[in-house]
Amino acid sequence: MIVFNDVQKWYGPLQVLCDINETIERGEVVVVCGPSGSGKSTLIRTINRLEPIQSGRILIEGRDIHEKNVDVNQLRSNIGFVFQSFNLFPHLSALRNVMLAMLRVRKLERREAEERAMALLARVGLEDKAQSYPPQLSGGQQQRVAIARALAMQPPIILFDEPTSALDPEMVGEVLQVMKALAKDGMTMVCVTHEMGFARDVAGRVLFMDRGRILERTTPEAFFHKPQHPRAQKFVADIRHA
Amino acid sequence: MEIHLLELLQGYYLQLFIAGTAMTLRLFFASLFSGFALAVLLTALRATGIPVLRWVIAAFVEYHRNVPALVQIFVWYFGVSQLFPAAIRNWMNAQNGEFLFAYIALGLNVAAYMSEDLRSGLRSIARTQMEAARALGLNFTQAMRDVMLPQALRVASPPLVSQSLGLFKATSLAMAIGVAELTYSARLVDSDTFRTFEAFAIVSVIYLVGSWSIAGLGYLLESRLRRAGSQ
Amino acid sequence: MLELLQTYTPWLLVGQYPSGPIGGLALTLFLAVTGLVCAFPLSVLVGIARSSESRWARAPAFVIVHIVRGLPVLMLIFWCYYVIPLLFGRSVPGIATLIAALIFYEMAFLGEVVRAGIQAIPKGQIEAARSLGLSRTRCMLDIVLPQALFNMIPSILSQFINLIKNTSLGYIISVEELTYFGHQINSTVLTRPMEVFLMVAAFYFVVCFSLARLVGWTERHVRRRRGNLIAQGGEQ
Numbered sequence: 020m021i022v023f024n025d026v027q028k029w030y031g032p033l034q035v036l037c038d039i040n041e042t043i044e045r046g047e048v049v050v051v052c053g054p055s056g057s058g059k060s061t062l063i064r065t066i067n068r069l070e071p072i073q074s075g076r077i078l079i080e081g082r083d084i085h086e087k088n089v090d091v092n093q094l095r096s097n098i099g100f101v102f103q104s105f106n107l108f109p110h111l112s113a114l115r116n117v118m119l120a121m122l123r124v125r126k127l128e129r130r131e132a133e134e135r136a137m138a139l140l141a142r143v144g145l146e147d148k149a150q151s152y153p154p155q156l157s158g159g160q161q162q163r164v165a166i167a168r169a170l171a172m173q174p175p176i177i178l179f180d181e182p183t184s185a186l187d188p189e190m191v192g193e194v195l196q197v198m199k200a201l202a203k204d205g206m207t208m209v210c211v212t213h214e215m216g217f218a219r220d221v222a223g224r225v226l227f228m229d230r231g232r233i234l235e236r237t238t239p240e241a242f243f244h245k246p247q248h249p250r251a252q253k254f255v256a257d258i259r260h261a
Numbered sequence: 262m263e264i265h266l267l268e269l270l271q272g273y274y275l276q277l278f279i280a281g282t283a284m285t286l287r288l289f290f291a292s293l294f295s296g297f298a299l300a301v302l303l304t305a306l307r308a309t310g311i312p313v314l315r316w317v318i319a320a321f322v323e324y325h326r327n328v329p330a331l332v333q334i335f336v337w338y339f340g341v342s343q344l345f346p347a348a349i350r351n352w353m354n355a356q357n358g359e360f361l362f363a364y365i366a367l368g369l370n371v372a373a374y375m376s377e378d379l380r381s382g383l384r385s386i387a388r389t390q391m392e393a394a395r396a397l398g399l400n401f402t403q404a405m406r407d408v409m410l411p412q413a414l415r416v417a418s419p420p421l422v423s424q425s426l427g428l429f430k431a432t433s434l435a436m437a438i439g440v441a442e443l444t445y446s447a448r449l450v451d452s453d454t455f456r457t458f459e460a461f462a463i464v465s466v467i468y469l470v471g472s473w474s475i476a477g478l479g480y481l482l483e484s485r486l487r488r489a490g491s492q
Numbered sequence: 493m494l495e496l497l498q499t500y501t502p503w504l505l506v507g508q509y510p511s512g513p514i515g516g517l518a519l520t521l522f523l524a525v526t527g528l529v530c531a532f533p534l535s536v537l538v539g540i541a542r543s544s545e546s547r548w549a550r551a552p553a554f555v556i557v558h559i560v561r562g563l564p565v566l567m568l569i570f571w572c573y574y575v576i577p578l579l580f581g582r583s584v585p586g587i588a589t590l591i592a593a594l595i596f597y598e599m600a601f602l603g604e605v606v607r608a609g610i611q612a613i614p615k616g617q618i619e620a621a622r623s624l625g626l627s628r629t630r631c632m633l634d635i636v637l638p639q640a641l642f643n644m645i646p647s648i649l650s651q652f653i654n655l656i657k658n659t660s661l662g663y664i665i666s667v668e669e670l671t672y673f674g675h676q677i678n679s680t681v682l683t684r685p686m687e688v689f690l691m692v693a694a695f696y697f698v699v700c701f702s703l704a705r706l707v708g709w710t711e712r713h714v715r716r717r718r719g720n721l722i723a724q725g726g727e728q
Contacts (some may be wrong), residue, residue, distance in 0.1 A: 060510070067623055096625025106620035109718060110639050120624035165620075172625065191583060327653075327700035328693045329660035332671055336693060339678065340686030395643035434565035437664055444566050457574045465563055465571075 020045040020065060020207055021176065026075035028061065028231075035061050037231040039075065043209060045175070048202045050218040050239070054226035054254060059211045062228065063178045065104045066209070067098040079176075096124045099169030099177035103185050105161040107153040113140065113164045114149040117171050125172065139167040143197050159190025166197055178202065179210040215243065215258060227251045269459050274450050281446030288360065288432045288442060293425055294365040299368065300375035304413075305405050307376070308383060318376070326371030331434050333370055338362040338438045363435035371428045375421055382417030383409060385459055415486050422479030429471055443467060496687055498719065500677050504695055505666050515668035517695055522670060523587070524542060524655040527594035534599040536641075538598075539606025540632065553603070560600035566660050569593040573665060586667045594655060600656070605647045609640035643718060646711040653703050657696070 021043040030190040035058045043049055051059045064070040065077060068084060068091055077084050084094055100197035101212040107116050121127045127135070140146045143163040153161055161181060169177055171260045179198065195217050202208060202221040212218065218225055218239045225242040227235040227250075234248045269275070307318045323335065342350055342362065353361065386409055394404035413442075436445035447464035451457045514522065541553035560568065563591015572593040577584050613636050621631040660671040674692035678685050 067618060069623065084714070092622075092625045092627050094625075095623050098623070100620070101622060102616060104616050106614070106616040108617060108635055108639075110642065120626060123630050123634065124625040163515040168620075168624070308561065323701060327697045327704065329657040329671070329696055331660045331663065332674070332689065332693050332696060334712075335674070336686070336689045340689045343685050355536065365530065374558070430564035433566040434661075436566070444570070447567070461567070461574065465567060468564060468567060469559065469562040473558070476562075478614060 020047075021209070022076075022078040022081060024076040024078065026065065026072050026077060028058075028065065028070065028072045028074075035231050036065070036072070039233060041226065041233060041236070043207065045207055046205050047224060048206075048208045048222045049210070049224045049226060050222040051209065051226045051228060052213065052218070052254070054217075056230070057228040058231040059228045060180050063180060063209055063211055066176075066178055067095050067100055069100075082175070092124065096120065096172045097170070097174050097176075099174040100178045101162070101165050101169050101177065101182050103156070103163045103181040105153075105185070107161050107165055107168070109153045112150050112152055113145065113156070113167075115165060116153070117168045120168070120171050136167075136171065139170050140164070142170070142200075143167045157190060158186045160195045162186065162190075162194045163197055166194070166201075170201075176207045176209070179208065179212065181211050181213070183212065183214055213258075215239075219243065227254065229254070265456055266459050266463070269450060269456060269463060270456065274454070277446045277450055278443070278463060278467070281441060281443040281464075284360075284440060285429075285432050285442040285471075288363060288367065288435060288440065290428050291364050291427055291431075292371055295364075295372035296428070297375055297421075299372035300379055301410065303372060303376040304379040304383060305402075305410065307380060308405065309401070321369075322373045322377055325370050326377070330367065330431050331368050331437060334363055334366040334434055334438060337366045356401055359435070359439045363432075363438060363440050367428060367435070370431070371424055374424045374427070377378075378417045378420040378424065379413055381420075382415075384414035385416055386412045392434060407450040418486060419479065419483050422475065422482065426472060426475045426479070430468070441483075496681070496684065497691060500688075500691070503673050503677060504670060504692065507673055508616060511512045513668065516673045517670045517699070519583055519587075519667070520656060520659045520669045521699075522653060523591060523594065523659045523667075526591055526650050527655050528602075529589070531598035531602055532648075534595070535602035536606055538599055538603030538638070539610055542603060542607040543610045557600045557603055560596055561604075565593065565597055566661055568596055569661055569665060572596070572664070580631050586662070586665045590659070590662045594658060597658065598651060598655060602648065602651050605644055605651065608642065609644040609647075610636055612643065613639055639718075643714055645714060646707050649703060649707045649710060653700050656700060656703075660696075683685065 023039045023041045024037040025037055027034065040060065050123075051062060053059050056088070058102060061070055064077070065072050066084075072085070079094070079098075082089070088208050107113075108119070111119065114133070114136050117139055118129075118132045121132040121135060122129065131223050137146055137149060140149055143166055144161060145163055148156060148160060148164070153164070156164065168180075174182070182198070183194050186194065191214070195214060198208070198210070198217065199221050210217070210222075225235075225237060226233050227242065227248065229250045235242065235251045237247075242251070243255060246255045269278075303318050303321070306314050338359065342353065342358065345353070350358075390408055390412065391404055394408040397403075399407065432442055433444040435442050436448070439445075441449075443464055447460050452462040454460065504516050506518045507513065509515065509518070534666040538553050538557065541549040542557065544550055544553075569590060572589045573586075576589055576592055617635055620629055621635045622628075626634065659667075659669050662669045663675060666672065670692060674689055676687045681688060
């Protein structure tokens, strides 16, 4: 479904993605992990073109996303993205946050958009907060609204960029619960996360990255018990001690 | 529409522009230095916390911030001058009294604004700095002079430069009471030659050079201080 | 002083009205409001241009703003006094000239306020909006501008206060606003200039000081409504 073909990316003289070759199948849940600066966030941000690439190709359902006639807005509306810092729109209620793209991009009728948005909020357990504004919500609640917002366009893929890293520990669980439910429903997900419990429970595959390269790709079981690459071993050991 | 720039850039008219610029600069620097010195004094006095001082200085600041500069100049030139006996008034008129009153009005005006900027600068320096200074045995004046004010100045420099820019442009108001500064000379040359566009253009360029220099200096100052402050 | 106030307050408030055109403080406020209202849409355009990604939008806006901000308001007034009759092919009343100059002045200053407001919106929100598939225009209209303009309300009010003070320059081109009438009254009374001009100063003071208080109130209100943007989303 998503194919990386020899992807390279530089920030000035620094190469942040090296020789990325990877395929992510429909319905897979892939976790990307690695130490800071490994390029994992950069990697998923290239999928919806939040970050450009200098060389190589990225294909989604067979189409090169950087082709001239690709409408980047259409592309993005078919990929859900959940940010580490939620990035909800503070001047809109939770309901309107979820509805906005439906109204503007899919051009739905207001009544229909509202119904769908309420259903999505219910799916993440927040239908009673529909009229609340982001500053009134806790971090965990905001992130769940953000997930509902990402689902609004019914995308076939959702990308998560460290969705729980900015949350207080007691709120991490509620967000992971929503993400696990999504995985069970068969959503294709690529998650950059440190939550190893989540990886073990739900992920089909773990990609370990360090310094811009994918160094290991294996099942969560294999990764956490018997990492092959020396740097992966160090990473897993460090995590255990944390 | 032909443009006769060169006509105006020589001889008598050039002299007029130069004189106007010189007068503008005199007024600007005089008001700037006096105003700044006064602002520092006012800020320090206000920081003593003595209620009377705080009240008086607050009133002073609010007056100058809420009344147009032009009206302030009029209050001095028409109003205060009238308070002096006729003899002194005549002497002042002969001695370029307009400049004096414009200088006083603008100086006080800029002092009021600058003291506010210094005051916020001061407030942003943690009280603990003052406590540390006093704990070392410095008295209030020394603590102010050696510890608080230097830091406040650093923080306040961008708004202070902004005020200087405002002052530079405000010198043009002095023409309303007959000070022969740059805007005045623009009007003068215009009424003499009817080359309005050229006269205004020359004066505008001079003002822009001045304004942009001040702004540029401010920008340099800001980056220098930012670098120094992060050590 | 009090009889002066009693006799001349009507003049200072409304000029020669009803036996002549509106003047005095009423005209001052009219000039300021008109200037602000007309300049506002222009300043939003300037602010958007200044924060745009396109060099073709940024450059002209940059030049206009820096020229207008580098000149004294009085020079702007004289320029308008000279150019506007040329543009319209006939003589133009001083009021129109003054309003035009105030519009130029405000467009540049308020434009910078708009720019700051736009650039203060956290980049994360723009990324989120673009990730949803919203176009750049939609992003500006639905996400950036509504927030920026609301956050700007205190600054807009402050600019309004500046405008009121700048209307005093109308005196120099014989526009019959508050300062002009101060002079008229002074020429009539002749022997008490200090009191006359302090009276004029008092009128400005009351208006501007009250508005300044209002600015403080709106600042607190905006801050309360928007919450602390940093606190609501972890690191940006």
